[in-house]
Amino acid sequence: MRHRNPMKRSKDFKEVSLGLTERQAVKESNRCLQCKKPKCVEGCPVEINIPGFISFVKEGDYLSGLKKIKESNNLPAICGRVCPQETQCEGRCILGKKKKPVSIGAIERFVADYESLLDRAEVPVISSPNGHRVAVVGSGPAGLTLAADLARLGYDITVFEALHEPGGVLLYGIPEFRLPKKILQREVDYIKSLGVKIIVNWVIGRTQTVGELLGEGFEAVFIGVGAGSPKFLGIPGENLNNVYFASEFLTRINLMKAYLFPKYDTPIKKAKRVAVIGGGNVAMDSARTAIRLGAEKVYIIYRRTEHEMPSRREEVENAKEEGIEFYFLYDPK
Secondary structure, X not given: OEEXXXXXXXXXXXXXXXXXXXXXXXXXXXXXXXXXXXXXXXHOOOOOOHHHHHHHXXXXXXHHHHHHHHOXXXXXXXXXXXXXXXXXXXXXXXXXXXXXXXXHHHHHHHHHHHHHHHOOOOOOOOOXXXXXXXXXXXXXXXXXXXXXXXXHOOOEEEEEOOOOOOOOHHHHOOOOOOOOHHHHXXXXXXXXXXXXXXXXXOOEOOOEXXXXXXXXXXXXXXXXXXXOOOOOOOOOXXXXXXXXXXXXXXXXXXXXXHHHOOOOOOOOOOOOEEEEEOOOHHHHHHHHHHHHOOOOEEEEEEOOOHHHOOOOHHHHHHHXXXXXXXXXXXXXX
């Protein structure tokens, strides 16, 4: 995929990847072998019919390709951007054994963005109401996916969200340069179009309990509250000033919009030298965010080798291009 210039993009929060052109999407789709027993589908957690949707893209029928994706996945514009395809669908691609695997995620993103360009989101066939009510606690990827799937089956769905906007980790955890807020809002609006109701500023156990929800006529409650609590290192100095946990740092930037300073005057430390401990996607997001806040030097400190880093390779490459330095085999004490 095309990417913005590293020197320019590291100074702002605009999306880094520009996606595939139509010509690139068709050309990449033609690389697909259309396997009779597609391993890529086995590698997809929601089992999208990948050869099926790619075959439509080959023919230039992009909306039919998107429709095929949405049979299994209600968040294609998001998944096309942030799913770890290299360890899932693309990691199982037969073509990848001898050559580069088909860029499945990039093609998925292309068809989702193509629909947005036309500004005509198609609502799928929804089953008749079955009279059953389900409460979904949490509007992150798990809650939104479940809500959409059940709504299409005719269930009456209400999503309860603790924060003031829906999206969960997609909103407060993933930076604007990787997942623009307008993309998330588009997917949320699509899920609302299925008949899903979303109530914000509502905290389970405080606003209402699970028992009270069940007493109000909900027959089932799905709890998808995420994993927002930080994991402590257990070393001296964790409680010192200017030590942030990634969840707090990214929440201030993304949800509280510190990246839009001075329009939003959210308190955030803008340091000249920043060390990020960890080697996953959250560490990459934190490091790349810090450099966009004006840090002169940002370091990723990881206890294992580069090969063992759990972060997506694309994110590591992007970070290096943006001037972030890596220290491997370092374990902070």
